[in-house]
Structures are given as C-alpha cells and as structure tokens.
Amino acid sequence: MRFLPSIRVLASAIFCFSASTSPTSADDDTKKCKLYLAKSTIPNAGLGVFTSINLFPNDSIGYGDPAIPIVDMDFHNDGSSSAEDYHWLLDDYNWKASAAGYFMEAEAEKTSAHVSGMGAMPNCHMRLKNIVESVNEYDTAGVTRGDPGIGAFTGYHNRKTFAIKPIEAGQELFVDYGKQWFLTRENDMGLVPLVESYPIATKFLDHFRLKDFLERLMFSRESEELMSDLWELIVRFPYKSRPQSALPKNLNTAKKAIERGIYQTELWQSTRSLDELERDGKCLDNIRPGNSTISGAGRGAFAARFLPKGSLVAPAPLLHVPDRDILNMYADKIDPFTQEEYRDFSKLTGRQLLLNYCFGHRSSSLLLCPYGFQTAFINHNGISPNAKVIWSTDSMYHNSSFLEQPVKHFDNVWRPFLGFDYVALRDIQEGEEITINYGAHWEQAWTAHLQSWVPPIGYEKFVPPQVLNADRTSPLRTFDEDETMYTDHIDLYCEFSNISIKKQKSEWDQDEFNTNDHKVYRILERTKNHEEGEPDYYLYTLDLLVEIDGNAEKFMLYTLTNVPREAISFYYKRYHSDMFVSGAFRHEMMIPDDIFPSAWKNIYLS
Numbered sequence: 020m021r022f023l024p025s026i027r028v029l030a031s032a033i034f035c036f037s038a039s040t041s042p043t044s045a046d047d048d049t050k051k052c053k054l055y056l057a058k059s060t061i062p063n064a065g066l067g068v069f070t071s072i073n074l075f076p077n078d079s080i081g082y083g084d085p086a087i088p089i090v091d092m093d094f095h096n097d098g099s100s101s102a103e104d105y106h107w108l109l110d111d112y113n114w115k116a117s118a119a120g121y122f123m124e125a126e127a128e129k130t131s132a133h134v135s136g137m138g139a140m141p142n143c144h145m146r147l148k149n150i151v152e153s154v155n156e157y158d159t160a161g162v163t164r165g166d167p168g169i170g171a172f173t174g175y176h177n178r179k180t181f182a183i184k185p186i187e188a189g190q191e192l193f194v195d196y197g198k199q200w201f202l203t204r205e206n207d208m209g210l211v212p213l214v215e216s217y218p219i220a221t222k223f224l225d226h227f228r229l230k231d232f233l234e235r236l237m238f239s240r241e242s243e244e245l246m247s248d249l250w251e252l253i254v255r256f257p258y259k260s261r262p263q264s265a266l267p268k269n270l271n272t273a274k275k276a277i278e279r280g281i282y283q284t285e286l287w288q289s290t291r292s293l294d295e296l297e298r299d300g301k302c303l304d305n306i307r308p309g310n311s312t313i314s315g316a317g318r319g320a321f322a323a324r325f326l327p328k329g330s331l332v333a334p335a336p337l338l339h340v341p342d343r344d345i346l347n348m349y350a351d352k353i354d355p356f357t358q359e360e361y362r363d364f365s366k367l368t369g370r371q372l373l374l375n376y377c378f379g380h381r382s383s384s385l386l387l388c389p390y391g392f393q394t395a396f397i398n399h400n401g402i403s404p405n406a407k408v409i410w411s412t413d414s415m416y417h418n419s420s421f422l423e424q425p426v427k428h429f430d431n432v433w434r435p436f437l438g439f440d441y442v443a444l445r446d447i448q449e450g451e452e453i454t455i456n457y458g459a460h461w462e463q464a465w466t467a468h469l470q471s472w473v474p475p476i477g478y479e480k481f482v483p484p485q486v487l488n489a490d491r492t493s494p495l496r497t498f499d500e501d502e503t504m505y506t507d508h509i510d511l512y513c514e515f516s517n518i519s520i521k522k523q524k525s526e527w528d529q530d531e532f533n534t535n536d537h538k539v540y541r542i543l544e545r546t547k548n549h550e551e552g553e554p555d556y557y558l559y560t561l562d563l564l565v566e567i568d569g570n571a572e573k574f575m576l577y578t579l580t581n582v583p584r585e586a587i588s589f590y591y592k593r594y595h596s597d598m599f600v601s602g603a604f605r606h607e608m609m610i611p612d613d614i615f616p617s618a619w620k621n622i623y624l625s
C-alpha cells in the first residue's frame with residue numbers, strides 16, 4: 020500500500036500531486052530516496068526533513084544516528100554557554116545526555132549529546148509532531164582498549180527514529196523539543212503557536228461565523244475580495260499572539276479549516292509534492308552505517324544504493340565553532356579557601372571527542388562540524404577515497420558570502436549558514452564503504468599516534484560494561500573474589516525498575532528505594548537458586564549506597580539480600596569510559612586546501 024487514499028485525494032486538491040502514484044517494483048524500492056532535506060514548511064524555520072514514502076505508526080525511519088558526548092563545556096571554558104561567554108552554537112543543537120540514554124548521563128559531571136542527522140535536522144511542531152527518537156546503544160564495533168583507535172570515536176550509535184502516527188508521503192517530519200524551546204526563541208522565531216493556542220484559534224474561527232457570512236455573500240466576487248482583505252487584516256494585525264498565529268493565513272485556508280479543522284489544513288501545508296522533493300530536495304538516506312571494512316576504524320558509512328560519479332552522497336549542513344580552543348579540556352584545581360573546583364588553565368588534559376568529527380585548517384581557528392545524516396561515520400582513505408567534500412551549491416544550507424568573511428565575523432552568527440556536499444569521485448556500488456581523504460595533516464597525526472600509542476595498563480583483562488551487561492548467566496564476582504569490584508573503571512548499580520515481581524522474593528521493601536537506582540558498594544555473597552523445571556539462577560547479597568535526601572555527599576549503607584541478576588547493571592565510572600582513555604587520538608579532519616577560503620586565515624602554525 021503506497022498511499023492512504025482518503026488523505027491523498029484531499030491533498031491533491033491543494034498540492035496538485037503529480038501522477039507518481041503508479042505502483043513500483045521492489046527493485047525500485049531500494050533505488051528510491053525515502054528521506055529528503057528541503058526547506059521547512061514552517062516559515063523562517065530553515066531546513067526540514069521530509070518522507071517520500073507513506074509511513075505507519077512504529078515504522079522505523081532512516082538509519083540510527085550516532086551521538087557524541089560533550090562534557091563539562093562550561094567548566095572548561097570558565098563560563099556559561101547560555102550567557103554567551105563563549106561562542107557555542109552547538110548548544111542549540113545538542114540534546115540533554117538523558118536523551119541519548121542514561122548511560123551517557125553518567126559520563127561526566129555535565130554531559131550533553133551532539134546527535135547529528137535526525138537528532139539535529141527535523142523541526143519541532145507541537146501539534147504536528149509525528150516522529151520520536153529512541154536512545155543510543157553503546158559499543159565500539161570490535162575496537163578494544165588494546166587498540167590505538169579506542170576513544171577516538173563515539174561508541175554511542177543506533178539512535179532510531181519512529182513514526183508515531185500515519186505519515187503521508189511528502190509530509191515534513193516533526194519532533195517535539197518541548198514548549199520551552201519555543202518560549203526561549205521568541206526573538207528568532209516569533210510567536211509560534213503552542214498546543215494550547217489551537218483550541219482558542221478554533222473557537223475564534225467558529226465565532227467568526229465565516230461560513231454563514233460567505234454563504235450570505237455568495238455570488239458576489241467583490242465582497243469575497245473584501246472578506247479576504249478583512250481576514251488578512253485579522254491575521255496580520257500587529258499585536259500578535261500565539262493563538263492569532265495559529266489562525267489560517269488566508270481566506271481560502273480559513274474556509275477549509277472551517278470544514279476540516281485547523282489541524283487538517285496544517286497537515287496539508289506541511290506537505291511538499293514528491294516532484295518538488297525530487298527537484299529541490301537533497302536525498303538523506305544514500306548512506307547507512309555498518310562495521311567499517313578498515314581494520315580498527317570502528318563504524319563506517321556504506322552506500323545504500325548505487326551512487327554515480329559526481330552525484331551527491333550526502334548533504335551536510337555545518338555548525339561553526341569560531342575558536343577551536345573551546346574544545347580544550349583542562350585539569351581541575353581546588354581553591355584551598357572556598358573548596359570550589361575550577362579549571363587549571365596551565366594543565367591541558369585533552370580535547371573534546373567532538374574535535375574528531377569537525378573539519379578545520381592549520382591556518383585557522385575555525386572548526387566546522389557537520390550534522391548530516393550518517394556523515395559522521397565516513398572514514399579516511401588517503402590513497403583512493405571514493406568521495407570528497409565540496410562547498411554546497413545549494414543556497415538552502417550554504418551561503419557562499421560567508422566564505423569571504425573573517426573568522427571574527429562568525430562570533431556573532433548564531434545560525435548555521437555553511438554546508439558541505441559529500442560527492443562521489445567515481446561510481447560507487449551499493450554496499451561499498453564511503454571514504455574521503457581527511458588530509459595530510461590528519462594522516463601525519465594519526466601515523467604519529469600509531470607510533471606513540473601505549474595501551475592502558477591492564478587492557479588485556481578489561482571487559483567493557485556493555486559486555487558485562489549482556490552476559491546474564493555467568494556468576495558475578497563477590498568482593499572476596501575481586502576487591503576492585505570489576506576494575507576501577509566500572510561501577511555497579513542496582514536498578515529497581517528492572518526487577519520482575521516473580522524474582523523479587525525478598526527481604527527488602529521496594530518502596531524504601533523508590534528512586535531508580537543506587538550504587539552497589541560491594542557484592543557480599545552469591546547463592547544459586549534451584550527450582551524444579553526452571554533454569555538455575557543466582558541471587559546476590561549486596562551492600563548498597565543510598566543517597567540521603569538527594570545529597571550526593573551523604574549516604575546510608577543498606578544490605579540487600581536475594582537480588583536477582585536483572586537488577587544489577589554495570590556502568591563506566593565518571594570520566595572512565597573509552598573516550599577518556601589517556602592519549603586517545605584527537606584531531607580534526609582537514610578542510611581541503613583547494614576549497615579553504617583565504618579570508619579565514621587567522622593563526623599560523625608550522
């Protein structure tokens with residue numbers, strides 16, 4: 020089934036859908052682009068993401084996105100990004116770490132998630148929201164603590180997007196960023212209607228009795244024109260409110276809204292024709308993630324369909340970071356008098372992992388970080404890459420006047436205005452891994468890293484938490500057996516929400532621990548449980564640290580018995596996950612010399 024017949028008939032009345040409704044074969048199905056980047060249907064909202072196929076509730080859309088944790092930005096910059104102490108455009112495009120999964124929240128004191136693709140591009144529409152995103156999974160695609168690539172890429176991947184209602188081909192995809200997002204962006208976006216604005220607008224429409232009015236005035240062209248002017252006067256009235264901006268923008272749409280409701284007219288308006296998408300849109304699902312064919316590289320991006328030489332592999336709008344030093348990370352120092360922690364500017368300890376996902380140049384402090392779909396997975400090939408980046412020729416996401424501006428200019432630019440296109444250097448077959456040349460400076464840095472890399476002590480024995488979590492049958496070690504309780508890098512938590520009633524045969528009262536989880540101080544004892552006709556399983560006695568009144572300094576120690584394996588999970592200790600491995604590789608990709616604008620030169624390195 021390719022179209023929802025009833026909706027399509029109505030939609031074609033407005034948008035003159037072309038005759039592209041003929042059934043297609045399964046073969047065409049992989050050839051056909053299913054997801055497009057095009058101008059949002061929300062005025063002044065920039066880019067939008069559109070489906071070119073019909074979607075049903077729970078359909079998965081596109082491919083899962085990676086997430087890059089960004090930690091303690093304010094601390095390392097001695098300021099606050101919201102107060103604009105330092106230019107951090109990504110603040111607007113990042114998610115709370117919890118949106119990437121609990122696991123990421125535990126990375127550091129303050130973590131946010133840069134989620135490219137679906138996590139950054141779709142717009143928000145409180146009423147028309149039609150997609151939701153899942154949380155990330157974590158694994159390093161076979162790269163271990165003994166490999167030089169460890170910590171050089173994010174292990175967070177596969178954050179999937181799902182339809183939450185039927186979505187017709189051509190419709191724009193909308194997420195819900197929450198009301199607050201609009202309330203804090205009034206200057207930029209104007210008074211965007213909120214959910215509660217619609218009933219008011221609808222009531223107004225009813226009271227206005229437009230329909231009766233029009234009926235009385237039927238056959239009179241002049242008065243209809245007058246009505247139309249009158250309506251525009253109402254919706255353009257300068258004292259704007261959110262319900263007012265929820266009103267249909269012209270008389271024709273207002274008439275339709277009276278018949279079918281404002282919601283339905285907005286649905287029509289949030290749709291672009293398939294012709295329009297094919298002509299003006301950019302395909303977003305030409306590449307899909309997978310395990311890289313390059314040894315030690317982790318994940319890679321693969322052609323999801325045949326990509327002819329010279330064609331677009333992926334569009335990539337770019338977020339600018341005018342001063343790359345804001346990605347520096349420093350040691351902390353404690354003020355002996357106030358006991359407050361602050362950064363020790365003299366001790367650079369590393370750089371944010373994000374650096375590896377941005378482009379820069381030796382003679383500029385400017386970094387450009389793409390947020391394209393799956394582009395973060397594209398690996399380096401210095402000899403025979405099959406793709407490259409060029410400045411996009413599409414003014415939808417690239418304004419070439421910025422290539423002539425000095426870097427200083429970007430300090431006052433709070434929206435992305437630049438874009439790369441990844442293009443095919445030769446024919447690329449479906450399933451081939453996509454590579455670009457990251458540049459000679461990058462390659463030198465990587466070669467030097469390979470030569471100097473020393474795996475962390477004890478790496479041979481290191482078992483990452485995701486592997487420990489996946490193993491539900493091996494007995495867990497007790498404190499007597501392992502005093503470190505699974506190395507100094509790992510914490511154990513007890514997750515109450517995960518205990519099934521059946522196995523909760525216990526001496527403890529769940530209500531007493533009604534928050535989600537608590538740190539396991541140590542496992543004291545393990546007993547094997549044997550029941551007729553059931554596989555054996557272990558139950559544990561453990562000491563639990565429970566925060567008192569949410570005070571992170573004060574704990575009570577509880578001893579729990581009969582805790583099942585399902586309730587126990589492993590996490591990296593703060594600042595101990597793969598990206599914090601000492602000496603993990605950090606280097607930006609290079610903006611190719613032949614496209615690097617001389618106006619951006621501001622620092623001079625050897």
Ligand SMILES: *[C@@H]1O[C@H](CO)[C@@H](O)[C@H](O)[C@H]1NC(C)=O
Nearest residue numbers: 075076077078181182183184
């Ligand atoms: C979608 O998935 C949710 C959760 O798995 C389920 O409750 C719901 O019934 C599903 N809806 C449809 C239409 O399949």
Ligand SMILES: *[C@@H]1O[C@H](CO)[C@@H](O)[C@H](O)[C@H]1NC(C)=O
Nearest residue numbers: 158159160161162309310311
């Ligand atoms: C990718 O590699 C990981 C780790 O080696 C493995 O578990 C996973 O199954 C691989 N995925 C695919 C699609 O081959």
Ligand SMILES: *[C@@H]1O[C@H](CO)[C@@H](O)[C@H](O)[C@H]1NC(C)=O
Nearest residue numbers: 414417418419420421424436
């Ligand atoms: C590009 O940006 C400049 C400001 O730097 C602006 O004046 C111009 O209108 C923009 N061009 C387009 C096509 O948006």
Ligand SMILES: *[C@@H]1O[C@H](CO)[C@@H](O)[C@H](O)[C@H]1NC(C)=O
Nearest residue numbers: 488514517585586587588589
């Ligand atoms: C807890 O339960 C959720 C949902 O069933 C599951 O996805 C998750 O893996 C569980 N966590 C642990 C540590 O078992």
